[in-house]
Amino acid sequence: MGIIQFVPELPPAINGLGDYALNLARQLRQEFGKETHFVVGDPNWEGDRQIEGFPISVLSKRSGRAVLSLLIEACSSLTPVLLHYVGYGYARRGCPVWLVDGLERWHNADVNHSLVTMFHELYAFGPPWASSFWLSPLQKNLAIRLARLSDRILTSRQDYAKSLHQLSRGKHGTIPTYPVFSNIGEPEQVLPLVQRKRRLVLFGHRNTRLLAYQQHLSALQQTCQTLEIEEVCDIGVPTGLKLPQLLDVPVVEMGVTQATEIRQVLLDAIAGFLSYPPPIYLAKSTIFAAYCAHQLIPILTSSSAVPVDGLHAGKHYWVADEQIEPLSLDAGEAIADNAYTWYQTHNLSVQAKIFASHISH
Numbered sequence: 001m002g003i004i005q006f007v008p009e010l011p012p013a014i015n016g017l018g019d020y021a022l023n024l025a026r027q028l029r030q031e032f033g034k035e036t037h038f039v040v041g042d043p044n045w046e047g048d049r050q051i052e053g054f055p056i057s058v059l060s061k062r063s064g065r066a067v068l069s070l071l072i073e074a075c076s077s078l079t080p081v082l083l084h085y086v087g088y089g090y091a092r093r094g095c096p097v098w099l100v101d102g103l104e105r106w107h108n109a110d111v112n113h114s115l116v117t118m119f120h121e122l123y124a125f126g127p128p129w130a131s132s133f134w135l136s137p138l139q140k141n142l143a144i145r146l147a148r149l150s151d152r153i154l155t156s157r158q159d160y161a162k163s164l165h166q167l168s169r170g171k172h173g174t175i176p177t178y179p180v181f182s183n184i185g186e187p188e189q190v191l192p193l194v195q196r197k198r199r200l201v202l203f204g205h206r207n208t209r210l211l212a213y214q215q216h217l218s219a220l221q222q223t224c225q226t227l228e229i230e231e232v233c234d235i236g237v238p239t240g241l242k243l244p245q246l247l248d249v250p251v252v253e254m255g256v257t258q259a260t261e262i263r264q265v266l267l268d269a270i271a272g273f274l275s276y277p278p279p280i281y282l283a284k285s286t287i288f289a290a291y292c293a294h295q296l297i298p299i300l301t302s303s304s305a306v307p308v309d310g311l312h313a314g315k316h317y318w319v320a321d322e323q324i325e326p327l328s329l330d331a332g333e334a335i336a337d338n339a340y341t342w343y344q345t346h347n348l349s350v351q352a353k354i355f356a357s358h359i360s361h
Contacts, residue, residue: 185293
């Protein structure tokens with residue numbers, strides 16, 4: 001039996017959620033023989049109408065009627081729909097009213113429907129002078145409607161699971177919670193840190209790397225000195241900064257790079273630096289997941305006083321701005337091992353089994 005995966009975008013667009021869905025589709029095909037038909041929610045998305053043999057349909061426009069029409073056309077009455085939900089992925093201000101409206105129409109039109117929703121986000125917060133403050137009630141209302149509409153739901157953070165249980169008024173008792181997996185793959189074997197290059201990696205969104213260079217440069221410099229780093233690899237959309245002038249260590253600016261090459265860089269590095277997100281959101285960070293999967297020392301610039309999603313400061317990640325004693329390679333190896341072990345409890349294969357179970361339920 002095939003499935004529909006509803007996503008905001010897919011590659012070649014640079015979009016972590018699209019990469020997540022594509023990796024999941026590959027694993028569902030490999031392990032369970034389940035084929036995915038993708039539905040892209042952005043009418044302006046540019047790409048082929050199939051990827052690796054997976055057919056792709058694109059909404060003609062963002063409207064409830066278009067969602068209903070496409071879903072009726074794309075799936076039989078027994079085909080489950082897996083929605084990857086993040087409000088800002090489907091609407092600029094995070095309020096995809098048309099999406100929820102369309103899914104409700106489909107729900108009412110097809111008695112044999114099956115909707116599984118992966119909540120990658122719920123709704124935004126913010127100060128009164130930010131638009132997110134005023135839009136939060138509408139975003140929350142959409143999450144409530146979607147949670148109650150869905151037959152089964154999953155999420156990536158324990159806090160999200162608690163909120164979803166309340167929002168759905170108890171419809172969903174136990175909500176599976178699995179931090180995201182690495183979008184660039186998972187190595188079968190990794191070397192001990194002592195056998196790798198003294199390389200530190202900054203990988204991810206341009207803004208998060210700018211944050212590291214502009215607001216946490218001293219922490220980055222101190223980390224390089226402590227770990228005797230001999231090379232820094234910057235991976236992602238170019239920052240526009242003159243990086244070699246910022247650091248005392250040689251910097252390799254790799255730009256936007258294929259996953260296979262990124263994997264090789266991570267496999268021969270000892271640490272990965274990350275200024276964002278804060279620890280409470282690490283479970284939804286694919287960059288943090290990639291560092292853990294490749295058994296690097298995750299270096300953060302902030303910490304949480306209490307464990308969040310099973311992650312402990314000083315055990316699963318090092319905090320560059322707060323540690324008094326310098327980080328030794330032995331201590332770093334222990335942290336990298338713990339991060340790697342934590343990751344294996346929710347790797348791609350584990351999550352594919354969970355999704356397959358929910359889809360077939």
